[in-house]
Amino acid sequence: MSSVVGSGRGAVTRRRLLQTGGGLAVAGIGAGALKLPFFDAPGAQQDPASCVAGDVSSSDSSLIISNWTGYIDPRKKEKGTFQQFEDSRQITVSYTDDVNDNAEFYAKVRNQLGACEPIDRDLIVLTDWMAARMISLGWIQPLDKAKVPNLHANLIAPLRGRQWDADLSYHAPWQSGLTGIAYNAAQVGEVRSFDELLHRADLKGRVTLLSEMRDTMAFVLKVQGADPDDFTPEEWENAIEELRKVVSDGQIRSFVGNDYLNDLAAGNVVACEAWSGDVIQATFENPDIKWVVPEEGLALWSDNMLVPNLATHQANAEAWIDYYYEPEVAAKLAAWVNYICPVDGARQAMEKVDASLVDNPLIFPDEQVLAETFDFMPLDDRQSQEYEREWANVTGG
Amino acid sequence: MAETTRRKGRVGYLLILPGGLWLLLFFAFPFYSLVATSLYDPSGSDFRGYEMSYAFGNYVDVIRDYWQPMLRSLLYGATATFFCLVLGYVLAYAIAFKSGRWKVLLLVLVIAPFFTSFLIRTLSWKLLLADDGFVVDTLQFVHILGADDRLLATPFAVVAGLTYNFLPFMVLPLFASLDKIDYRLIEASGDLYANPVRAFFKVTWPLSLPGVVSGTLLTFIPAVGDFINAEILGNTNTRMIGNVIQSLFTDANDYPAAGALSVILMLMILAMVIVYVRRAGTEELL
Numbered sequence: 001m002s003s004v005v006g007s008g009r010g011a012v013t014r015r016r017l018l019q020t021g022g023g024l025a026v027a028g029i030g031a032g033a034l035k036l037p038f039f040d041a042p043g044a045q046q047d048p049a050s051c052v053a054g055d056v057s058s059s060d061s062s063l064i065i066s067n068w069t070g071y072i073d074p075r076k077k078e079k080g081t082f083q084q085f086e087d088s089r090q091i092t093v094s095y096t097d098d099v100n101d102n103a104e105f106y107a108k109v110r111n112q113l114g115a116c117e118p119i120d121r122d123l124i125v126l127t128d129w130m131a132a133r134m135i136s137l138g139w140i141q142p143l144d145k146a147k148v149p150n151l152h153a154n155l156i157a158p159l160r161g162r163q164w165d166a167d168l169s170y171h172a173p174w175q176s177g178l179t180g181i182a183y184n185a186a187q188v189g190e191v192r193s194f195d196e197l198l199h200r201a202d203l204k205g206r207v208t209l210l211s212e213m214r215d216t217m218a219f220v221l222k223v224q225g226a227d228p229d230d231f232t233p234e235e236w237e238n239a240i241e242e243l244r245k246v247v248s249d250g251q252i253r254s255f256v257g258n259d260y261l262n263d264l265a266a267g268n269v270v271a272c273e274a275w276s277g278d279v280i281q282a283t284f285e286n287p288d289i290k291w292v293v294p295e296e297g298l299a300l301w302s303d304n305m306l307v308p309n310l311a312t313h314q315a316n317a318e319a320w321i322d323y324y325y326e327p328e329v330a331a332k333l334a335a336w337v338n339y340i341c342p343v344d345g346a347r348q349a350m351e352k353v354d355a356s357l358v359d360n361p362l363i364f365p366d367e368q369v370l371a372e373t374f375d376f377m378p379l380d381d382r383q384s385q386e387y388e389r390e391w392a393n394v395t396g397g
Numbered sequence: 398m399a400e401t402t403r404r405k406g407r408v409g410y411l412l413i414l415p416g417g418l419w420l421l422l423f424f425a426f427p428f429y430s431l432v433a434t435s436l437y438d439p440s441g442s443d444f445r446g447y448e449m450s451y452a453f454g455n456y457v458d459v460i461r462d463y464w465q466p467m468l469r470s471l472l473y474g475a476t477a478t479f480f481c482l483v484l485g486y487v488l489a490y491a492i493a494f495k496s497g498r499w500k501v502l503l504l505v506l507v508i509a510p511f512f513t514s515f516l517i518r519t520l521s522w523k524l525l526l527a528d529d530g531f532v533v534d535t536l537q538f539v540h541i542l543g544a545d546d547r548l549l550a551t552p553f554a555v556v557a558g559l560t561y562n563f564l565p566f567m568v569l570p571l572f573a574s575l576d577k578i579d580y581r582l583i584e585a586s587g588d589l590y591a592n593p594v595r596a597f598f599k600v601t602w603p604l605s606l607p608g609v610v611s612g613t614l615l616t617f618i619p620a621v622g623d624f625i626n627a628e629i630l631g632n633t634n635t636r637m638i639g640n641v642i643q644s645l646f647t648d649a650n651d652y653p654a655a656g657a658l659s660v661i662l663m664l665m666i667l668a669m670v671i672v673y674v675r676r677a678g679t680e681e682l683l
Contacts, residue, residue: 041437043446103647114443137443205547205632206528213648247633253550254632267529268549381444388649393462395633395644 044114046138048309051116057315062092064313065123065320066105068303069097069258070281071175073336081329089323091316101257102130102212109308113139118310123317125174129214131304132164132378140170141307147318148172150325154344158370159302163378172321175277175339176302178362178373179215182274184264186288191271193295194219198246208263208272211255213391214376215299216273217243222296228374236387244394255395264289276362277339291362293369300373302342328352334363428663435656443650455657463641463658467665470638473552474621477559478567481616482609484560485567489608490601492568493575507568515562519629522558523549526630550632558626566615574608575601610677618666638662 075082075095086093099105105126109119114137126134134140145152151172165171183191188202197207198220209216217236218228220243226235246252253269261282263269279291307317323329327345334341335354340363341347347364350357357363379387434447439455441447460467492503510518525532526548533549536542548554578601586596624639631637638658645655 041434041441041447044443101647103650106650107647110443205550250632250634252633263523266523266527268523268527268547381442382440385442385650389645389651389654392641392644392649392651 044110044137046113046116046309048138048141051138051309052141053118053310053312055312055314057313060313061090061316062094062313063123063316063320064121065093065095065125065317066098066121067095067125067174068099071097071125071303071337071339073333081324081332084329085320085323089316089319091319093320099125102127106130106133113137113309116309118312119308121308122311122313123320124306124308125303126306127212127303128162128164128301129376129378131171131306133384134306134308135165135170139309141309141311141314142169143172143307143321144314144318145169147315148322148325150322154325154327154330156342156344156370158300158367158373159342162375171304171306172325173302173342174305174324175334175337176300176342177339178276178365179210179218179299179301180274180276180279181271181292181294182261182264182279182282183271183290183292184267184269184286184288185290187267188270190290191292193223194273195223195296197271197273198223198242198251203271204249204251205253206268206270207251208253208256208260208269210260210273210275211257211395213388215301216255217387217391218299218374218376219273219294219296222374228299228376230377240387240390240394247394261289277337280338280360280362298369298373300340300370300375302340338363340365431656431659434652435660437653437656439651439653441653447652452653455653456661459654459657459661463638466636466638466641467658467661469635470621470662471665473556473559473627473635473637474617474623476556477563477620478613478617480556480560481564481567482613485564485571485612486605486609489568489571489575492572493578494580504572507565507572510565515625516629519558519562519625522554522561522630526554526557549630550635552631552635554630555627555635555637558630559620559623562623562626563616563620566619567612570611570615571605571608574605578604606677610674614670614673618670621666622662 072082072095073080077083082093082095085091105124109124111117112119113134131140143151151168155168155173159173159176160166160168181191181194181197188206191197191200191203197203197209217239220239221228221231221235224235224239224242226232226239231239253263256263256272260269260272260274261278264272264274265282265286274291276291279289282289283291305317305321307314311317324333325343327343327349330341330343330346331349331353334346335350335357338360347358350364361369433449435455436449436451436453437447437455438450438452439458488507492500492507496503524530527533528547528549533542533547536548537544537546542548582604583596583600586600587593591599621637622639624637624643627635627637627640642655642658642662645651645658
């Protein structure tokens with residue numbers, strides 16, 4: 001029995017080999033004339049005005065949120081911001097921390113949002129450049145100004161007037177942060193600049209950089225003397241060439257998403273590019289881990305709340321946004337997550353929550369620090385794709 | 398008479414139907430979509446849409462840009478498969494012939510790692526091979542490793558991770574074919590004055606070939622396409638083809654290039670498997 005099956009399979013293999021070759025030849029010849037059916041891929045752009053679901057907030061008091069991990073105070077705590085929101089607004093929130101990576105989340109929702117289908121979420125939280133991209137793809141619903149008065153009144157000045165949504169029609173920053181450097185003082189002498197991460201010999205092979213292109217390239221551009229807010233294609237070429245050289249020299253151990261601090265604490269990595277809030281949290285556990293403001297400066301970014309097309313509880317989402325822009329609530333949240341609080345007045349409110357954090361420059365940076373931060377210039381679609389591919393080639397061996 | 402033959406024929410087709418539908422739905426259809434994607438105009442994007450321009454140039458481009466990770470994947474996959482075979486054969490042999498009443502327990506132990514997630518198992522290798530960990534410290538102490546050498550984030554760590562993660566896929570088919578061997582044949586070879594080495598190569602090894610072939614295939618194919626091990630245990634110069642495809646797809650949104658690479662990977666593996674199965678002369682054994 002088994003031998004019959006066996007020889008049958010062998011014959012198929014031989015035949016299939018011939019068929020594959022023949023098939024490829026036919027495909028090659030007929031290619032110009034044929035048009036493959038079913039898989040035309042039109043653009044994913046949508047018009048938010050026509051991708052609206054009826055808002056059922058008034059009859060169905062629920063709200064579905066997708067956020068990054070570790071980005072909210074404990075939800076079970078009675079006096080926590082989350083419980084208080086549910087109790088005071090009579091809204092049941094289903095909160096999931098399923099955003100790990102902007103690009104990954106984009107890949108997850110692309111087919112639905114690109115085809116004007118619901119993703120069954122009312123509020124998602126994404127970083128500036130991804131927020132900008134989704135807004136320009138028409139995947140995001142405009143917010144009702146009248147329902148988010150606190151946002152317009154209390155957002156801190158440095159986060160206002162961003163090029164991609166200057167009047168806050170579509171986004172509300174959830175938390176903000178700085179990109180800088182962290183190092184393990186038990187392992188290595190002080191690290192002062194990004195330039196040292198790229199070139200210092202005693203760091204060789206023990207440095208990690210962040211895997212999002214804009215995070216890292218902003219600094220490489222700075223090291224090269226270019227302005228990440230406004231650079232030319234030549235400057236980009238120089239910067240990516242420089243990085244290519246550094247990578248092939250073995251200076252960089254890896255490009256990492258979220259898990260770089262474990263390696264730093266374990267001593268596998270001695271210095272890394274890092275996000276401010278992560279470093280504060282790590283410093284509590286391991287005082288050898290130090291945060292550094294690089295000589296090149298700091299990059300300021302924020303993760304933004306967005307209401308996707310076809311969300312069915314927009315009014316509830318707006319209630320959530322408005323609630324988290326109350327200074328007392330924002331202070332409580334900031335005391336827990338340790339990122340930069342985007343809400344004016346939260347610093348005063350923090351005195352009652354945790355006085356030791358009032359003067360923490362990584363939660364409430366002074367205006368001079370914020371004035372000197374830089375951002376990555378908005379890229380058009382074609383540039384973005386080209387740069388991302390070059391970036392993938394350099395970081396992807 | 399003719400009637401029954403026809404009915405038998407129809408029954409045959411009916412029996413193929415579920416499998417055929419399954420293949421159509423989960424293989425032919427996605428594969429067609431993948432090939433179509435790989436031929437889109439490379440200038441497409443989510444903003445402008447993707448135009449089908451039969452851009453066979455995509456294939457040339459990705460081979461030119463990514464031949465290194467491609468070769469590296471084959472090399473790592475083959476090395477890991479080799480180590481799996483050596484380690485797995487010894488283990489499967491011991492379980493099949495020498496374990497006595499512990500046989501079931503040992504088999505459970507082989508499968509036990511599957512109770513934990515693939516990711517956790519790979520992450521635990523980071524602890525094992527950490528720069529200040531026991532293994533590296535010991536090897537440095539006996540001067541096998543220099544004071545500044547490391548194991549984590551090297552090709553060694555990636556191959557070790559691949560070997561570890563795919564070892565059960567090698568052990569189980571090997572065990573299945575070794576266990577079926579009639580031990581009297583080995584005893585008979587001894588009666589005919591074959592020493593144990595000769596008996597192994599003349600009797601045990603040939604009879605275990607079906608297990609060797611399916612074990613190596615089950616290890617090599619997923620190992621070549623794997624990207625988790627290189628991602629977690631490797632460095633910037635150990636990226637495998639899976640990592641490239643992943644980053645082209647999710648980060649660069651370059652679906653045509655990612656598609657072309659995937660098709661090439663599939664064809665490459667298919668070709669190698671065909672040659673391998675032929676050369677091993679095991680068509681009858683499978």
